Amino acid sequence: MSTAELSGSTHHDHHEGSYLDGPPGFWSRIWQWATTVDHKKIGVMYLFAVMFMFFLGGVAALAVRLELLMPIRTETLADGSTVVTGQILSSILGATEMSSNEIYNRAFTLHGAIMVFMFIVPSIPASLGNFFLPIMIGAKDVAFPRLNLLSWYIYVFGSIFGVASILMGGVDTGWTFYTPYSLTTDADHWRVVLMVLAAFILGFSSILTGMNFIVTVHKLRAPGMGWFDMPLFIWALYATSIIQVLATPVIGITLLLLIFERVMKIGIFDPAMGGDPVLYQHFFWFYSHPVVYVMILPAMGIISEMLSIHCRKHIFGYRAIAFSSLGIAAVSFLVWGHHMFTAMGELAAMLFSALTFLVAIPTAIKVFNWIATLYKGSIAINTPMCYTLSFLFLFSIGGLTGLPLGALATDLHLHDSYFVVAHFHYVMMGGTVIAFIGGIHHWWPKMFGRMYNEKVGILGCAVVFVGFNVTFFTQFIMGTQGMPRRYATYVDEFHVWHVVSTIGSWLLFIGFVIHFLNFVHSLIAGPKAPPNPWGGLTLEWECESPPIEHNFHHEPIVKHGPYDFDTVVPPHCDPAEYPLPERPEPRA
Amino acid sequence: MMFTLASSNQNWLTRLIFRSEPASNAAVFTDALFMMIFWFSMFFFVLLMGLMIYWTIKYRRRPGVPAPVSPHHNTPLEIIWTVVPSSGLLVIFVLGFWGYMEKVTPVSGALELKVDAWKWGWNITYPNGAESPEAQPLSEGDWDFPIFYVPEDTPVSLRMSSQDVIHAFWIPAFRTKMDVYPNRYTGFTFHTPRLRADEFVTDTSGDEPRQIPGRDLWVFCAEYCGEEHSRMAATLRVVPRNVYEAKLESFMADVEPVELGRRLWATRCSACHSIDGSPGTGPTWKDSYGYEVILNDGTSLIRDANYMRESVYVPNAKIVAGYPANMPSFQGQINEQQFEGILAFMRSLSDRGPAPDANGNGENGNDNGNAPEPSDTTDGGEQ
Numbered sequence: 007m008s009t010a011e012l013s014g015s016t017h018h019d020h021h022e023g024s025y026l027d028g029p030p031g032f033w034s035r036i037w038q039w040a041t042t043v044d045h046k047k048i049g050v051m052y053l054f055a056v057m058f059m060f061f062l063g064g065v066a067a068l069a070v071r072l073e074l075l076m077p078i079r080t081e082t083l084a085d086g087s088t089v090v091t092g093q094i095l096s097s098i099l100g101a102t103e104m105s106s107n108e109i110y111n112r113a114f115t116l117h118g119a120i121m122v123f124m125f126i127v128p129s130i131p132a133s134l135g136n137f138f139l140p141i142m143i144g145a146k147d148v149a150f151p152r153l154n155l156l157s158w159y160i161y162v163f164g165s166i167f168g169v170a171s172i173l174m175g176g177v178d179t180g181w182t183f184y185t186p187y188s189l190t191t192d193a194d195h196w197r198v199v200l201m202v203l204a205a206f207i208l209g210f211s212s213i214l215t216g217m218n219f220i221v222t223v224h225k226l227r228a229p230g231m232g233w234f235d236m237p238l239f240i241w242a243l244y245a246t247s248i249i250q251v252l253a254t255p256v257i258g259i260t261l262l263l264l265i266f267e268r269v270m271k272i273g274i275f276d277p278a279m280g281g282d283p284v285l286y287q288h289f290f291w292f293y294s295h296p297v298v299y300v301m302i303l304p305a306m307g308i309i310s311e312m313l314s315i316h317c318r319k320h321i322f323g324y325r326a327i328a329f330s331s332l333g334i335a336a337v338s339f340l341v342w343g344h345h346m347f348t349a350m351g352e353l354a355a356m357l358f359s360a361l362t363f364l365v366a367i368p369t370a371i372k373v374f375n376w377i378a379t380l381y382k383g384s385i386a387i388n389t390p391m392c393y394t395l396s397f398l399f400l401f402s403i404g405g406l407t408g409l410p411l412g413a414l415a416t417d418l419h420l421h422d423s424y425f426v427v428a429h430f431h432y433v434m435m436g437g438t439v440i441a442f443i444g445g446i447h448h449w450w451p452k453m454f455g456r457m458y459n460e461k462v463g464i465l466g467c468a469v470v471f472v473g474f475n476v477t478f479f480t481q482f483i484m485g486t487q488g489m490p491r492r493y494a495t496y497v498d499e500f501h502v503w504h505v506v507s508t509i510g511s512w513l514l515f516i517g518f519v520i521h522f523l524n525f526v527h528s529l530i531a532g533p534k535a536p537p538n539p540w541g542g543l544t545l546e547w548e549c550e551s552p553p554i555e556h557n558f559h560h561e562p563i564v565k566h567g568p569y570d571f572d573t574v575v576p577p578h579c580d581p582a583e584y585p586l587p588e589r590p591e592p593r594a
Numbered sequence: 595m596m597f598t599l600a601s602s603n604q605n606w607l608t609r610l611i612f613r614s615e616p617a618s619n620a621a622v623f624t625d626a627l628f629m630m631i632f633w634f635s636m637f638f639f640v641l642l643m644g645l646m647i648y649w650t651i652k653y654r655r656r657p658g659v660p661a662p663v664s665p666h667h668n669t670p671l672e673i674i675w676t677v678v679p680s681s682g683l684l685v686i687f688v689l690g691f692w693g694y695m696e697k698v699t700p701v702s703g704a705l706e707l708k709v710d711a712w713k714w715g716w717n718i719t720y721p722n723g724a725e726s727p728e729a730q731p732l733s734e735g736d737w738d739f740p741i742f743y744v745p746e747d748t749p750v751s752l753r754m755s756s757q758d759v760i761h762a763f764w765i766p767a768f769r770t771k772m773d774v775y776p777n778r779y780t781g782f783t784f785h786t787p788r789l790r791a792d793e794f795v796t797d798t799s800g801d802e803p804r805q806i807p808g809r810d811l812w813v814f815c816a817e818y819c820g821e822e823h824s825r826m827a828a829t830l831r832v833v834p835r836n837v838y839e840a841k842l843e844s845f846m847a848d849v850e851p852v853e854l855g856r857r858l859w860a861t862r863c864s865a866c867h868s869i870d871g872s873p874g875t876g877p878t879w880k881d882s883y884g885y886e887v888i889l890n891d892g893t894s895l896i897r898d899a900n901y902m903r904e905s906v907y908v909p910n911a912k913i914v915a916g917y918p919a920n921m922p923s924f925q926g927q928i929n930e931q932q933f934e935g936i937l938a939f940m941r942s943l944s945d946r947g948p949a950p951d952a953n954g955n956g957e958n959g960n961d962n963g964n965a966p967e968p969s970d971t972t973d974g975g976e977q
Binding site: 077078079080081088091105107108111178180184186187190191192193277278283284317318319320321322323324325326347348349352355356359360363366367370371373374375377378380381382383384385386387395398399402403406407409410412413414415416417418419421422423483486487488490491492493494495496497498499571572582583584585586587588 | 650654658659679689690693734818823824827
């Protein structure tokens, strides 16, 4: 390609020959992006696509919280007539056939389905993973670049089905599509089938990306990089990819059966035809539990990277963190039953409860290692670090509140309550989304070649952190007090908590708007980024900001570990600013 | 008893967390286990966050000053922080299983209640066949939900099944729920609390509201089941045994068909069908009997007794235009006598089908399905 030759000849200038450069002319550039096999361009396209889905899912979340600002009540006026209050969504949308409850049910289903299938599963692996996995192991691209482009188009294709279903009126099944409700609701319409088909198609994108990453990690590591010289983000993506390849086919089969059941009435899941609705739940969670680790493992990888670099200190317990990623991936396949403690016999419940506690151990080990990494570090207070600390705070709460859900006696109370809602938002949003936003800040200078405003970034992080806790901590309390999930209205006792939670959701929104404006400002007017603004030792900091099309001018040869801050001056950095410790020790 | 002790011991923290007192021994155990996990978690959380904040401040970056050399790992430390929390988890697992068995193991001699669930309501059938006709809202201005009476200080076991989709029967005060499925039974057990001397509830079943000893507990549906999922609730009312027995006797007493129908509407039908003409998930019952209606296949018919009967037992055979095919069948749930009551109640709500008078003659009933004469009065005929 001409760009590659160009970048090879002019690599003394940072910005000529960057992967972002393209041919003149708007349509030529569009065509170049649409047909690219460059993992960086595909990563960036994924980044914008998943952030757009995050926005759509976020709007649905704000709608859900808005409806819950008031309970639905019937008031009798002085003249004896009655008026229904609290139907906020239907009064905003005006004349519609749907009741507020129906709009609410569709809103939370859209929120869940978009956030899970179109945002959080592809989020980190497909965007930051695609961009940085090859660079961090010193490769020019992933092992199968065309397959990578195919998985992007499959993602787009699947998302179109999902959006089509929304435009046709949306579905009210919940993102879990539990039978027999999902078999009978909206019987006259194809919306449910379209949404299920969307999730089915998106699964292929996930499988292909996972396969690509596994082969890339096995075959394309730079000379000198052994398995234990890999950055922990790569270990996390590797473990994630294994889960994606092994678990996603199961959801594919399950969703296909659901479509067959709905369209052809074959009688697998529908009790009216002799089917078993619990079988569906087993199939569904056999994928959907491992997939929560697809969501959280890459986030853990990002945290390991950011923590080490912004503390300028070797990560504590490298091997323990790497192996705990694999351990979590392995045990994650054995705990699906804990979503169904209210639907299974005593023996199965006991076994799944025990296995659930087993998966808590490697997770706890990671948190201990991260906290220990702070000890005697040189800790920079910047946006990535603020997000890392926020992650540790929120993810610890999310993990610890998993304990009463894994214990059977307490789970019978908390199952399907707001406690569960709060728990998984602390893990998924407080964990994955927080790490993702932190990771975008961390790698922003590398991806786009411009710095963002640090003060605005820290402000945004603070607003998101406060807003998040106001929104979701209240939900723990509602849950233990007896508030069931997926309720459009509620008893008066929960009103105050719901009001606080809804105000928190607005704070969260403001926080994300601050980040969005900061990023837009950075793209337009941000100062140019140096190749290594944080002083990192992983390979992406050796290439330019933004990287050239083939990432490195020469194939890198790995001579030090990714976290050897004790012994190595980071590339492109002034040794005066990055002095080595006085008593350097040999690598352990 | 253990639970009365515990309930008087609720401190501000457990009140904030649980709001309701634990209403059974199993619930007391659950709360104790939850609080044990809470303090276990608090210990690690405060320790970790304390270290995080302290070290972040102490070791914040100073320009030009490198991080001092420190170990990359420490095997004894790593073993300790693996083994110590793991043994804590083992204890939590064992206690959790213990408390779970207490909730699900059937107790011999327990009062067995049959729970029926449908979109969207609950019904409980007592061992003598009685059903509660009483209803009350859980909050002012909300819908009426049925009141189920249980005697105090008695083991109760539930045998539950659903007529349509999956529901879940949750009584937060007992800290227990279980999914309710079509085509099979599930259930759980609880021991009702002994009432304290100062616990009263309002009984509105008589002509005048009166205070009776009792405690009201929330019942919620916890498994998403559609449009009115959030209004699939009930009250479980714990009362002294003599009140319970008097209630059961009164539930079995014969009532006028119209009153029987009104009671069944209040506990079973009111979630979807209004009686004042306001729109709902299903068609309103006001001025429906005897009136023509357009079906979703474009045909029309007069809603007579046969149509009403079919709509209760085979509800999706004919769907009124503009409504979803949402209603579960009440075959086996509503018997002949009860249906007569519902029919009488429906007719009392329509100016074209007044209830029969004392001689059994309707004024202008159209039971034979002939089209009625167009009525001159457009609304509000005497009933």
